[in-house]
Amino acid sequence: MNNLINGGFEGKIYPVNPREDEILGLRSYPNIAAMPETPDLAVIVVPPKSVLEVVRECVRKGVKAGIVITAGFAEVGEHGARLEREVLDAARAGGMMLVGPNCNGIMNPFEKLYVQFPPYFVPPGPIAIVAQSGNVVDALARQIMLRGLGCSICISSGNEADLHIEDYLEYLAEDPHTMVILGYTEGFKAGKRFFALAKEVSREKPIVMIKPGTTPAGARASLSHTASIAGSDAVFEAVCKQSGIVRARNLEDLLDLGVALLRQPLPKGIRVGIVTGGGGAGVLTTDACAELGLDVLSLPEETIEELSSFMPAWWSRSNPVDLVAGSSPDTSFRAVETVLRCPIVDGVIMMSIMPALRLKRPPASADEADRRRWGDNLVKAVVNVLERFGNLADTYQKPVVVASEQMFADAFQEARITQALGQRSLVCYHMPHQAAAVLAGLAKYGSYLQRYGKRK
């Protein structure tokens, strides 16, 4: 309730509690029957053994939707599973839909509806999260905020007694605020429906997913967490491939890829050109790309020649294109553009934006104001560099994934840069393996859309 109030919800809020007349400044009702009108949504946070009765009361009042945050159902064994079925039966008999139980609730930032239990408020934005684990929702939502972005909705689906991931997907497909869907599921209750739906939704907006339980130990853990049967990992892998779901290997990949899909054009194939401000980063990126099935191709002679026309004489004359010390700031952009223009290149990874920046640092004698100004200029300069790479990507309709060492070893400055970029749906990854994973994910999704066509 605190979150609902602090989040700025503009509708009416009715606390219900048998012992209090007033809660957080609002008049409280002893039971649902006593409420002056039928609410659109009931958020249920009573102890597990009272949930059934509350749902029955809601049904009698005509409530059509509820979120059961309470845990202690199917995830704790047979007794809880029975209770969960009874709750479900009561809700369905009364035409009431349920989120949960055993979940963290929902955040809908566009409606200022924050009915989740952790006390933070994701701003509105283009990313939807639907996860069976409340703390995975948290981890993702907080990272999205740290990256300067926001969410269309965050759904902690819990045990999915009534509403399943399929139902949420169906909703998100039509939600105009949602541009990309990040999902975490520990198992499916209606696998065939999920598959059929994902195939269609993927043609409209990208779905990036994690499904743990890939190992026997992980499968056991998910059984005790959300009572999910992990099922065969090979089957899920095949489902992803055939339904256009991009599978992430861990939460970082999930985020990295989700953010990339907001803005990057999709590659038409797996052939990648690497332009790098540092040789080691080039080698690491090459390995990471090759491990993920991307082709760090040999550039054709005419592309090499064109690069040679403006690169320092001692450049590597191969892919990765190593900018080497002594390149002018403009060389980065020209090199990326030259490689992008090459017809057999499907996308470019640009490693290290340092050569493109060439910012003077403040002298040791600089005062606070000088340093602040320098910091402001740096943020602008980095945003400008990323915008320019983004524009090249738009022009050639090929992705340009940029990654760079964290540049100034100043955590506060880095945080400012990340936020400023995020606000423009831009991102500068840090590590070679991140850039490779993002491009590999984009290529997978691109290949699905090429096969099945994008839906308008």
Next chain:
Amino acid sequence: MNNLINGGFEGKIYPVNPREDEILGLRSYPNIAAMPETPDLAVIVVPPKSVLEVVRECVRKGVKAGIVITAGFAEVGEHGARLEREVLDAARAGGMMLVGPNCNGIMNPFEKLYVQFPPYFVPPGPIAIVAQSGNVVDALARQIMLRGLGCSICISSGNEADLHIEDYLEYLAEDPHTMVILGYTEGFKAGKRFFALAKEVSREKPIVMIKPGTTPAGARASLSHTASIAGSDAVFEAVCKQSGIVRARNLEDLLDLGVALLRQPLPKGIRVGIVTGGGGAGVLTTDACAELGLDVLSLPEETIEELSSFMPAWWSRSNPVDLVAGSSPDTSFRAVETVLRCPIVDGVIMMSIMPALRLKRPPASADEADRRRWGDNLVKAVVNVLERFGNLADTYQKPVVVASEQMFADAFQEARITQALGQRSLVCYHMPHQAAAVLAGLAKYGSYLQRYGKRK
């Protein structure tokens, strides 16, 4: 030279340049012969075709050590390779040791000797970096700074014409400031010596390494970067196993593990207990551990019973130990201690410190000063939680690896927390896969030391 001056070097600096009388306020000499004394170290940044002559001049002057930052040698083909050999011959004939060529130079923070070309200054600390790639040195050093830590030395070894990674290892083994060695190599020039040396050094301090070129494309890229022959990946894997080198899969793993090795006791085996503030994080961690060969074991009945004596009734009664909502802050510490105490557990991963914190947030009405105070308290509280887990690790001589979602979605606050932790060699990782990779790395190194014994 700018870095050397700004870094606060306390020895004498002699610029040498044929055209200037004064450089950055220092008297400059037209050539090395004209210098008033023999320097301890020559830093050579002349164009490639002049390097040979400069090295000859140094030898005539009696200079015993040089760093050749200049590129354009073996990495650019046969002509450069010949030049490199000539430089090497001239240096060796005169008893002069060389770092490089084709490198970024060296940072030795304890001596305030910053003779590298990028303009930043790593503070002194316990981590040594030796990498064939200057930009890998940069990426690592900057990350170390962002994490609130420092370096004993940062060596960009470049083409390794004279001094090889083996020589640096030999030095670092005896360097009293170095507690852990992070290495990046694209290939070996004296593989047998490296192997023999690594076996010994590993018994004294941990070596964590990345060797790219694991794929044919990566191997080609490293050939053009530092003229390195990548060699067989399987051979390097075997070398690591038999010499106690912990191999990292990417730069993030390298850092994560390096930092862990500063403070964590080593596990005696691969059996891991997971305590988690969130079910999803528990499942993801379980999968990540199992994928890396760790055993997320079934806890014995007496440990389950002991946990049940203080955990909420509906807890999972299995490993991962899910703290579930409703646990008191102290439950996190008691749960970790109970699992640590279990004799068949070798180490613990603690996911999410939120349940251990339970900090009140400032009310919406809080002013700037209230928020600053709240922020200060939060930093202290997080440090305190990590210290307590660190103390448990010390008491039971088993590692406790802590990871937590980024907690307050405030980038500046997160940066402060990270720095405060780093200054105490503490670390709170963010993601499940990071925690698993760290524990797996610790287990590998622990198993080596168990077999061969730690050297005093």
